[in-house]
Each structure stands twice: as structure tokens, then as C-alpha cells.
Amino acid sequence: DVVMTQSPLSLPVTLGQPASISCRSSQSLVYSDGNTYLNWFQQRPGQSPRRLIYRVSNRDSGVPDRFSGSGSGTDFTLKISRVEAEDVGVYYCMQGTHWPHTFGQGTNLEIK
Amino acid sequence: EVQLVESGGGLVQPGGSLRLSCAASGFTFSHHWMHWVRQAPGKGLVWISRITGDGRTTNYADSVKGRFTISRDNAKNTLYLQMNSLRADDTAVYYCVRNSDSWGQGILVTVSS
Numbered sequence: 001d002v003v004m005t006q007s008p009l010s011l012p013v014t015l016g017q018p019a020s021i022s023c024r025s026s027q028s029l030v031y032s033d034g035n036t037y038l039n040w041f042q043q044r045p046g047q048s049p050r051r052l053i054y055r056v057s058n059r060d061s062g063v064p065d066r067f068s069g070s071g072s073g074t075d076f077t078l079k080i081s082r083v084e085a086e087d088v089g090v091y092y093c094m095q096g097t098h099w100p101h102t103f104g105q106g107t108n109l110e111i112k
Numbered sequence: 113e114v115q116l117v118e119s120g121g122g123l124v125q126p127g128g129s130l131r132l133s134c135a136a137s138g139f140t141f142s143h144h145w146m147h148w149v150r151q152a153p154g155k156g157l158v159w160i161s162r163i164t165g166d167g168r169t170t171n172y173a174d175s176v177k178g179r180f181t182i183s184r185d186n187a188k189n190t191l192y193l194q195m196n197s198l199r200a201d202d203t204a205v206y207y208c209v210r211n212s213d214s215w216g217q218g219i220l221v222t223v224s225s
Contacts, residue, residue, distance in 0.1 A: 039212050041157075043157075048207060048215040048216065048217055048218055049157065049207070049215055050215070051212055051213050054212065054213070060213065092156065092157055094157070094159075094212065096212060099162075099171050100159050100160075100171070100172075100173045100174075101147075101159040101162075101212075102159065103156055103157045103158070103159070104156075105156055106156050106157075
């Protein structure tokens with residue numbers, strides 16, 4: 001299985017400050033169709049996961065533009081330009097290129 | 113609006129069986145891959161099974177292969193997960209997922225004597 005490794009696992013951030021989460025895969029996530037199926041999810045306390053970013057850098061509908069995704073191959077990043085209180089939760093990267101799809105361990109974002 | 117509503121969870125003894133259902137609405141169900149993802153209490157997310165829109169192709173994670181069966185009824189817009197030979201480590205919230213973009217609220221399955 002493809003191993004997804006996130007860092008940091010805990011991320012205390014001051015309101016209004018930027019935040020960044022790294023995600024590395026044990027294999028290339030480029031699929032045979034040329035796409036890279038790397039997604040980012042947010043899971044707020046007590047809620048279902050919500051997809052924020054698909055195929056590395058595409059924001060889902062309704063996702064604030066302070067969230068951005070970047071990367072290629074095996075190395076990916078989620079950035080939040082200015083953290084707001086509603087951003088508290090656990091963030092997961094997930095690869096959909098190889099079966100089984102796999103998630104990172106999760107990064108717990110909290111307000112300092 | 114896409115809606116996915118899971119049902120059928122609960123408490124079951126080790127070795128027992130349970131069938132989860134996921135009622136889908138707000139989109140053309142037969143056009144989409146559907147998936148089951150689970151999350152053990154306080155743990156991360158694990159993708160356990162998927163099925164094509166026409167139901168002809170299924171895949172499973174090794175942890176559930178041979179014990180769980182995913183299926184769908186496109187006439188009823190419903191996804192299923194038949195879970196047999198349940199073990200304590202199957203205890204989790206089970207999510208029904210469309211592609212990766214829409215998730216149900218989750219249903220708790222507890223395997224315990």
C-alpha cells in the first residue's frame with residue numbers, strides 16, 4: 001500500500017497567521033491518465049470529513065480561497081494563508097491514484 | 113443537494129454480521145463510484161471498499177477482504193456493505209462516500225461481547 005506521511009502531526013497556530021501541512025507519498029501519485037489524485041480533507045470536531053482540495057490544487061466549491069494546495073509527484077503541501085477559528089480540526093491528505101486509497105495520519109490544527 | 117444517509121449500524125457480538133445501507137439522493141446514483149471509509153474511535157480514516165457505478169467491479173482493503181461485501185441497487189439509489197465475521201477491530205464509524213467529494217454523516221458499528 002502507498003504510505004502517506006504528514007507533518008507536522010500537531011499544528012498550533014495563532015489566529016490570522018499562516019499554516020502549512022506537508023504530505024509525502026511512498027510512490028508517485030501520477031496516474032496513467034496524467035492526473036495526480038491527491039486530495040486534502042478537513043474534519044472538524046464531531047463532523048464528517050469534508051474535501052477541500054482535489055487533484056493537488058483544485059479547491060472544492062465553497063472552500064475559502066485562503067486554502068491552497070500545491071506539489072507534484074510524491075511531495076505535496078496544504079497552506080492556509082490566514083487561520084481562522086473555524087479552521088480548527090484534523091487535516092488529512094489522501095491519495096486516490098493507487099488501490100487501496102490511503103490517508104495520511106492526520107494533522108491536528110489548533111489555535112494557540 | 114447531494115445527500116448520503118447511512119443506517120444499519122449498532123452493537124454486534126464478535127463473529128456476528130451486520131448490513132449497512134446508504135440512501136443516496138440529489139444526484140444520478142448510477143453514474144458514480146461509491147465507497148465505504150471507516151474511522152475507529154479516536155483514529156484516522158481508512159478506505160475499505162469501492163464499487164463502480166454499474167456494480168460490476170468491486171475492490172476491498174486487505175483488512176476486510178473475504179469478510180465484507182459491497183453492493184448497490186441503482187433502482188433504489190442505495191449502497192450496501194454486508195459485514196460478516198466481525199471482529200473487535202472492526203469497531204468504527206462507517207462513512208458512505210461518493211467519489212471522494214461527498215460524505216455521509218457516518219454510522220457507528222460496535223463489535224463487542
